[in-house]
Amino acid sequence: MGDTLTRLINFADGFTSATAPDVGGTTLESYDILNNTTATLFTVLPAETTSVFANFELTRSTYEQAGSFIAAYGGSWSIQFGNYMGDDLVQDTVVNPQEIRLFFSGNDLRYESGNIGSMGKLKLSITRVTA
Amino acid sequence: MTTLVVQRLNAELSQSFRLSLDTRYNIGAVIPYIYMHNAPAGTFTLSIKSGATVLALGSFTCADIKTALGSANDYAHVFYPVNFETTQLGRGTYTLELTASGYSPTESSYIGWIQQHEDLNNLLDYEPLSDAQNPLAFRLKIWGIP
Numbered sequence: 543m544g545d546t547l548t549r550l551i552n553f554a555d556g557f558t559s560a561t562a563p564d565v566g567g568t569t570l571e572s573y574d575i576l577n578n579t580t581a582t583l584f585t586v587l588p589a590e591t592t593s594v595f596a597n598f599e600l601t602r603s604t605y606e607q608a609g610s611f612i613a614a615y616g617g618s619w620s621i622q623f624g625n626y627m628g629d630d631l632v633q634d635t636v637v638n639p640q641e642i643r644l645f646f647s648g649n650d651l652r653y654e655s656g657n658i659g660s661m662g663k664l665k666l667s668i669t670r671v672t673a
Numbered sequence: 674m675t676t677l678v679v680q681r682l683n684a685e686l687s688q689s690f691r692l693s694l695d696t697r698y699n700i701g702a703v704i705p706y707i708y709m710h711n712a713p714a715g716t717f718t719l720s721i722k723s724g725a726t727v728l729a730l731g732s733f734t735c736a737d738i739k740t741a742l743g744s745a746n747d748y749a750h751v752f753y754p755v756n757f758e759t760t761q762l763g764r765g766t767y768t769l770e771l772t773a774s775g776y777s778p779t780e781s782s783y784i785g786w787i788q789q790h791e792d793l794n795n796l797l798d799y800e801p802l803s804d805a806q807n808p809l810a811f812r813l814k815i816w817g818i819p
Contacts, residue, residue: 547681548805549785551708551750554674558746562711562781570805590781670780 546572547584568669575602575642575655575662582650583664588615593671602655602662605629605640619646677750678804679708679785682717683778686771686786688809698762700729702754702814703769708785709738712747715776717784719755722768731755735784750787752812759816769811786810 548570553563573583586594594613600606609626613619621644623632633641639656642664646652653664680686692698703719712735720730738753739745771786778784789810790801801807 545683547683549679549681551677551679551710551785552674553677553748553750557749557751558742558744559748560746561748563748565780585779587779587781590779 545574546570568667570665570667572663572665573653575600575653575664577659577661578655578657580652580654582647582652583644585650586613586615586619586670587649588619591615591670591672595669595671597667599665600631600642600662602631602640602642602658603660605631607631611644613646613651619649619651621646621651675750677708678788678807680788680809681778682771682773682776682784682786684772686809688769688786688811689766690769690811690813691766692762692764695764698813699816700760700762700813701816702756703731704752704754704812704814705769705771706787706789706810707738707751707753708787709735709747709749709751710785711782712736712739713776713778713782713784715773715784717771717773717776720770720772721760721762722770723765728762728767729757729760731757752810754814769809 549565551563551565592615597610599608607626607628607630609632610624611621613621631641632644634643636643636654636656639658641656643654644651703721705719716732716734718730718732721728733753733755738749738751741753742749742751786809788804788807790807
């Protein structure tokens, strides 16, 4: 368990570089969703990234949702969720214990979880549009 | 061109390994395959642990990596030796843990640990289904073994 942040780095010949190598367009990340917790998943700096496109899979106990969201910066971060399949776990307000809320606080994408009694997992396939 | 599968260090990264022979291994250094992305500030510590007990540890900075490479470049991938006082390990399973202090990673500046395919040095007890499931690569400097 624990957070994993996978990056695909396309490094030119040699072992060092004075300039940043190309980073693969899609990154794979996974986060533990702790029970009854509000915490930060990751931080997006608008100086580096202007838009985030993500597909996700959220599992909590026997519940599972696969879906997507878009986050865009226009002075502040806003997030909009798209189609999904499976259980309706991501909500604007946590009512049932299996639900979570995903929201931005400043530049931090955060989650608020219900008291389901067991840890869940959020897996993300993310594409960041650089500034 | 080389494509690297990198695990970005946030709080910690860990990789287990198993010493199989019924003998005492004199470990002089652990050599993780490190990726440096824009030379972030901070001190990075690699520990050998048995359960929760730290048996040995060594630290390094990005400045140390650049000095070892003889380069002023801020982006690099390298098998970087982390030295510590020689530690004897017996047969068993251990964990390498990479942590940091004074380190605030962003997408433009971070340290990572590179994954490689399973080989004689990086044995797995599961079958990886993709490159993302490969182990975090490292070598051991064992005194007495060439």
